[in-house]
Amino acid sequence: MDPDFEARVRDSFARQPMMATLGAQITHLAPGECDITLAYRADLTQQHGFVHAGAISAIVDSAGGYAGYSVMPAGSSVLTVEFKLNLLAPARGARFVARGRVVKAGRTLVVTRGEVVAEGDGEPVTVAVMQQTLIVLHETADR
Amino acid sequence: MDPDFEARVRDSFARQPMMATLGAQITHLAPGECDITLAYRADLTQQHGFVHAGAISAIVDSAGGYAGYSVMPAGSSVLTVEFKLNLLAPARGARFVARGRVVKAGRTLVVTRGEVVAEGDGEPVTVAVMQQTLIVLHETADR
Amino acid sequence: MDPDFEARVRDSFARQPMMATLGAQITHLAPGECDITLAYRADLTQQHGFVHAGAISAIVDSAGGYAGYSVMPAGSSVLTVEFKLNLLAPARGARFVARGRVVKAGRTLVVTRGEVVAEGDGEPVTVAVMQQTLIVLHETADR
Amino acid sequence: MDPDFEARVRDSFARQPMMATLGAQITHLAPGECDITLAYRADLTQQHGFVHAGAISAIVDSAGGYAGYSVMPAGSSVLTVEFKLNLLAPARGARFVARGRVVKAGRTLVVTRGEVVAEGDGEPVTVAVMQQTLIVLHETADR
Numbered sequence: 001m002d003p004d005f006e007a008r009v010r011d012s013f014a015r016q017p018m019m020a021t022l023g024a025q026i027t028h029l030a031p032g033e034c035d036i037t038l039a040y041r042a043d044l045t046q047q048h049g050f051v052h053a054g055a056i057s058a059i060v061d062s063a064g065g066y067a068g069y070s071v072m073p074a075g076s077s078v079l080t081v082e083f084k085l086n087l088l089a090p091a092r093g094a095r096f097v098a099r100g101r102v103v104k105a106g107r108t109l110v111v112t113r114g115e116v117v118a119e120g121d122g123e124p125v126t127v128a129v130m131q132q133t134l135i136v137l138h139e140t141a142d143r
Numbered sequence: 144m145d146p147d148f149e150a151r152v153r154d155s156f157a158r159q160p161m162m163a164t165l166g167a168q169i170t171h172l173a174p175g176e177c178d179i180t181l182a183y184r185a186d187l188t189q190q191h192g193f194v195h196a197g198a199i200s201a202i203v204d205s206a207g208g209y210a211g212y213s214v215m216p217a218g219s220s221v222l223t224v225e226f227k228l229n230l231l232a233p234a235r236g237a238r239f240v241a242r243g244r245v246v247k248a249g250r251t252l253v254v255t256r257g258e259v260v261a262e263g264d265g266e267p268v269t270v271a272v273m274q275q276t277l278i279v280l281h282e283t284a285d286r
Numbered sequence: 287m288d289p290d291f292e293a294r295v296r297d298s299f300a301r302q303p304m305m306a307t308l309g310a311q312i313t314h315l316a317p318g319e320c321d322i323t324l325a326y327r328a329d330l331t332q333q334h335g336f337v338h339a340g341a342i343s344a345i346v347d348s349a350g351g352y353a354g355y356s357v358m359p360a361g362s363s364v365l366t367v368e369f370k371l372n373l374l375a376p377a378r379g380a381r382f383v384a385r386g387r388v389v390k391a392g393r394t395l396v397v398t399r400g401e402v403v404a405e406g407d408g409e410p411v412t413v414a415v416m417q418q419t420l421i422v423l424h425e426t427a428d429r
Numbered sequence: 430m431d432p433d434f435e436a437r438v439r440d441s442f443a444r445q446p447m448m449a450t451l452g453a454q455i456t457h458l459a460p461g462e463c464d465i466t467l468a469y470r471a472d473l474t475q476q477h478g479f480v481h482a483g484a485i486s487a488i489v490d491s492a493g494g495y496a497g498y499s500v501m502p503a504g505s506s507v508l509t510v511e512f513k514l515n516l517l518a519p520a521r522g523a524r525f526v527a528r529g530r531v532v533k534a535g536r537t538l539v540v541t542r543g544e545v546v547a548e549g550d551g552e553p554v555t556v557a558v559m560q561q562t563l564i565v566l567h568e569t570a571d572r
Contacts, residue, residue: 058197
């Protein structure tokens with residue numbers, strides 16, 4: 001367990017221009033856990049006015065990736081091998097919280113699950129669930 | 144087969160603000176086939192300087208979705224049920240062509256496959272492959 | 287909610303010869319939940335002596351399918367649209383419990399998650415996790 | 430490229446009791462390609478009388494796995510990391526041919542695609558499509 005996991009994850013996230021372009025932020029970070037929150041923006045929507053699956057994918061893939069990266073060793077880097085996303089409901093709301101959680105952390109591969117919850121007026125609604133595989137690149141700078 | 148599929152697909156695509164935000168464009172459209180091309184932009188990258196998986200997801204999900212929508216009946220709308228994406232190589236290149244192709248078109252569900260090819264100097268490289276399920280919403284306006 | 291869901295699910299399961307061939311049994315059933323248990327048998331293994339991914343797939347696909355079917359209306363039938371399975375550890379143990387749980391039950395589509403836990407000597411080990419999409423066939427006899 | 434790939438693959442397949450239990454056989458083998466064929470048997474069916482998704486999974490997972498194993502180095506072993514299967518049509522027919530094909534062979538991970546075609550009277554029908562990730566275990570005996 002890398003005691004500096006938090007600085008390592010936040011530094012990597014800060015170097016992702018795509019997250020800044022979307023306006024996404026890390027809103028929770030703990031070993032094996034990462035939440036990334038995206039605020040609604042009209043320029044991120046699809047033809048029905050809901051947030052685009054591509055934006056939802058981007059935050060939940062990253063939430064899973066950083067949940068996994070938080071339990072990888074110092075000096076490593078992380079890549080997404082693959083993910084599978086089910087879209088459960090239209091991404092309608094004021095903000096979208098993507099929660100990534102590690103299911104199994106192996107030496108080479110890490111498996112995570114994720115969900116995206118829409119918040120706003122009324123009850124939160126789960127709009128997507130994800131299952132993901134990551135690979136640990138040992139002794140590889142994350143840049 | 145809807146004779147006006149091309150206008151229907153292009154009109155729907157034009158109403159996706161997310162595609163404009165990414166700068167993505169339809170570069171091929173035929174029954175059961177849709178290509179969407181994204182040019183490299185530094186603000187769409189991840190921490191290693193390659194295009195972010197979220198942007199790759201957005202274009203290949205849309206390419207599959209519009210490939211499927213092209214064979215759906217007039218008056219219908221389309222939603223992605225789920226997709227699974229394998230990332231095969233870093234998304235390095237001048238532009239990225241997402242190709243969506245219908246594998247099976249049922250009355251309610253349509254299954255597609257997709258791939259994303261990076262083009263630039265040298266040989267094109269396949270950077271991602273996708274398998275996707277869409278649902279047809281009959282008699283539902285696409286807006 | 288169909289008050290006779292339990293009889294409907296158990297009757298359908300009993301008409302699956304494949305489950306008898308594998309020796310699999312329903313060991314838990316509640317609305318939105320189904321567990322199917324498989325005992326180790328040498329004739330169900332792969333080349334390393336562990337239970338074959340095909341047998342693991344069969345029980346977890348069925349556990350998810352019957353979890354979903356439990357919340358579908360009387361007179362309906364169920365089909366698996368697709369599933370995605372991550373294999374986390376070798377399927378080593380005396381028995382394997384596949385747990386299917388409904389995540390979202392829509393009118394047409396039902397999404398489930400599943401896991402398979404190996405039991406025997408020592409601590410149970412999660413050997414697989416699944417994410418699945420089912421379709422409800424309304425007014426269609428399950429035979 | 431291992432010149433003895435064919436003997437290595439066939440020997441591994443022969444040590445899978447599950448394949449014998451199902452009556453499945455390798456019917457095509459070339460570098461990066463493997464077909465596995467299963468004959469219809471009533472004891473492999475589900476509640477509607479079609480071959481069970483578990484049997485379909487077993488042969489297509491194995492076809493992809495051995496397609497991948499064919500291009501791995503001598504002295505290695507193969508494990509399935511994950512696969513995703515779309516079921517396109519009922520598995521109705523006299524026999525089912527699962528075709529696994531390598532999409533990308535990396536040093537550590539190999540990605541494949543597969544399909545299962547039902548043959549019998551009339552035109553062959555594609556009943557399933559798969560996308561799969563394998564891991565190479567270097568210097569690990571396949572037993």
